[in-house]
Amino acid sequence: MTIAVRAESITKTFNGTQKALDQVNLSVNHGEVLVVMGPSGSGKSTLIRTFNGLEAIDAGQLEIVGIPLDTDQDERQIRRIRRRVGMVFQQFNLFPHLSILDNITLAPIRVKKVSKANAEQRAHGLLAQMGIADQAMKYPAELSGGQQQRVAIARALAMDPELMLFDEPTSALDPERVKEVLDAMRRLAADGMTMIVVTHELGFAREVADRVLFMDAGRVVELTDSTTFFTQAKEERSRRFLNQMAH
Amino acid sequence: MKWKRSRWLELALVVVVLTLVGILVNNLAVNLIRTGLGLSFEWLWQPAGFALSEHTLPYQPGDSTAWALLVSWLNSLRVIACSIVLATVLGVGAGAARRSLNPLLRQLAGLYVGLIRQIPLLLQLLFWYFVAFLGLPSQPFAPIGTLISLSNQGVGILGLNLSVEFSAVLVGLSVFTGAAIAEVVRGGLDSVPRGQWEAFRSLGINEGLGLRRVVLPQALPAILPALSSQYLNLAKNSTLAIAVGYADLYAVSDTAITQTGRAIEGFLILLLSFLALNLLINGGMQVLNRIVVHPAQRT
Ligand SMILES: Nc1ncnc2c1ncn2[C@@H]1O[C@H](COP(=O)(O)OP(=O)(O)OP(=O)(O)O)[C@@H](O)[C@H]1O
Numbered sequence: 001m002t003i004a005v006r007a008e009s010i011t012k013t014f015n016g017t018q019k020a021l022d023q024v025n026l027s028v029n030h031g032e033v034l035v036v037m038g039p040s041g042s043g044k045s046t047l048i049r050t051f052n053g054l055e056a057i058d059a060g061q062l063e064i065v066g067i068p069l070d071t072d073q074d075e076r077q078i079r080r081i082r083r084r085v086g087m088v089f090q091q092f093n094l095f096p097h098l099s100i101l102d103n104i105t106l107a108p109i110r111v112k113k114v115s116k117a118n119a120e121q122r123a124h125g126l127l128a129q130m131g132i133a134d135q136a137m138k139y140p141a142e143l144s145g146g147q148q149q150r151v152a153i154a155r156a157l158a159m160d161p162e163l164m165l166f167d168e169p170t171s172a173l174d175p176e177r178v179k180e181v182l183d184a185m186r187r188l189a190a191d192g193m194t195m196i197v198v199t200h201e202l203g204f205a206r207e208v209a210d211r212v213l214f215m216d217a218g219r220v221v222e223l224t225d226s227t228t229f230f231t232q233a234k235e236e237r238s239r240r241f242l243n244q245m246a247h
Numbered sequence: 248m249k250w251k252r253s254r255w256l257e258l259a260l261v262v263v264v265l266t267l268v269g270i271l272v273n274n275l276a277v278n279l280i281r282t283g284l285g286l287s288f289e290w291l292w293q294p295a296g297f298a299l300s301e302h303t304l305p306y307q308p309g310d311s312t313a314w315a316l317l318v319s320w321l322n323s324l325r326v327i328a329c330s331i332v333l334a335t336v337l338g339v340g341a342g343a344a345r346r347s348l349n350p351l352l353r354q355l356a357g358l359y360v361g362l363i364r365q366i367p368l369l370l371q372l373l374f375w376y377f378v379a380f381l382g383l384p385s386q387p388f389a390p391i392g393t394l395i396s397l398s399n400q401g402v403g404i405l406g407l408n409l410s411v412e413f414s415a416v417l418v419g420l421s422v423f424t425g426a427a428i429a430e431v432v433r434g435g436l437d438s439v440p441r442g443q444w445e446a447f448r449s450l451g452i453n454e455g456l457g458l459r460r461v462v463l464p465q466a467l468p469a470i471l472p473a474l475s476s477q478y479l480n481l482a483k484n485s486t487l488a489i490a491v492g493y494a495d496l497y498a499v500s501d502t503a504i505t506q507t508g509r510a511i512e513g514f515l516i517l518l519l520s521f522l523a524l525n526l527l528i529n530g531g532m533q534v535l536n537r538i539v540v541h542p543a544q545r546t
């Protein structure tokens with residue numbers, strides 16, 4: 001098994017004092033689904049944002065899909081990683097002035113130099129896979145939140161990533177729209193995609209995650225297989241969090 | 248029909264302005280009659296009697312003053328149009344550079360904007376004319392291949408010959424307005440949510456492409472109105488060309504007024520000419536707005 005993410009005592013400090021990541025160690029295998037949980041401000045977003053260079057680490061070592069990501073970030077190196085790592089945001093971040101189709105084909109055509117015809121064919125396939133085949137010619141504002149997030153997933157998948165990062169992909173959605181996005185993610189996991197998912201969806205975590213990473217105050221509190229995490233979490237802090245979430 | 252309060256305010260304002268204009272015109276007429284001058288535009292058809300240092304249409308001193316004014320209006324138009332293009336290129340470049348990932352580019356652009364905005368435009372025009380362009384050697388030299396040839400007699404670009412005066416006004420207006428446009432562009436870029444930058448970066452799209460295809464199109468609704476007011480400023484500022492002896496509309500009108508003593512008529516013509524110019528710029532910007540701003544983004 002090859003390694004998708006290898007992090008060795010990575011540290012990230014904001015404004016000189018705020019330790020968002022404190023000596024985090026983690027290794028994620030290809031084909032694995034890792035769910036990241038923890039209270040607000042514990043560093044979950046910061047962690048996965050270092051994995052595609054949106055945040056630079058201050059210390060430690062990071063290797064993503066085999067490419068080292070040093071503390072002094074080299075733009076070309078970061079782009080090599082980003083071409084192979086997809087990211088899905090809480091706020092979708094679709095390009096509002098581009099059609100759904102153009103949102104999805106922009107990067108494949110301009111970054112991977114895929115022909116327009118091939119990129120569009122692939123985009124239609126991905127939209128079908130996401131259950132929104134008929135939305136290609138619309139603009140983002142014409143879609144529901146759940147549909148927009150599925151377009152965002154399709155947009156990331158269009159680059160054929162080896163690793164997908166999700167930062168609370170359902171937190172901005174109406175409750176009745178959460179399921180359609182989670183279902184799309186379930187199918188993705190079943191297809192063998194390597195996924196790191198920050199989420200508060202316990203059901204999804206229990207069902208789909210291979211392992212759960214629980215963070216607090218920038219530190220790894222617990223990193224264990226999901227069955228163990230949900231039935232007999234070792235740490236008091238994790239158990240308390242699970243208890244709160246269940247109510 | 249119910250009118251909003253703002254409508255009434257607008258109406259009141261129009262009435263006040265019209266009254267003031269009426270009083271002014273009345274005063275003017277009374278004064279003109281008293282001094283026995285009377286409004287007359289006959290002088291426009293008399294020979295101008297002065298030479299123009301440059302003209303795009305054929306012109307000689309024996310031609311009418313009206314023709315001299317038209318030719319000088321074209322001179323203004325020419326330098327304004329060229330400056331708008333150059334200032335936009337400079338401004339968009341510098342504005343984008345201020346949000347570049349490259350710290351050197353960021354600092355250079357910051358320095359440019361900071362420095363240029365500290366110095367009065369008149370001083371800058373004088374600098375470009377007397378120091379930069381007149382300071383060039385009298386023998387033409389070509390700094391970059393055969394593309395450009397420079398001397399204190401004029402500037403040659405791709406076979407096109409530009410006078411030193413035109414070049415100084417062009418560069419002065421462009422550099423000055425470019426700095427203001429850079430601020431407009433930077434503000435526009437900042438108005439686009441951070442998530443948009445993060446989204447294109449996460450897809451492996453580079454900064455240049457992301458700027459062009461993702462951020463700028465969304466920044467345009469914020470940029471264009473401020474941009475057109477910068478263009479109007481540029482047009483108004485072009486009257487400072489008189490300081491370096493460029494034969495623009497203002498400089499030539501000034502000469503004509505001095506020669507004929509027809510100040511009121513002269514200023515009226517100036518006023519109308521600039522009004523026409525501004526309408527031209529405004530119209531152009533509205534067309535641009537319709538072309539480049541996506542329907543979904545129009546407010
Ligand atoms: N750009 C930033 N500037 C300053 N501080 C930041 C920045 N981003 C994050 N932080 C701080 O770093 C810490 C970790 O933030 P992070 O967003 O990673 O937490 P999180 O676990 O994702 O929280 P949430 O569940 O609320 O999304 C917090 O204390 C936060 O205030």
Ligand SMILES: [Mg+2]
Binds near residue numbers: 044045046167168
């Ligand atoms: Mg977060």
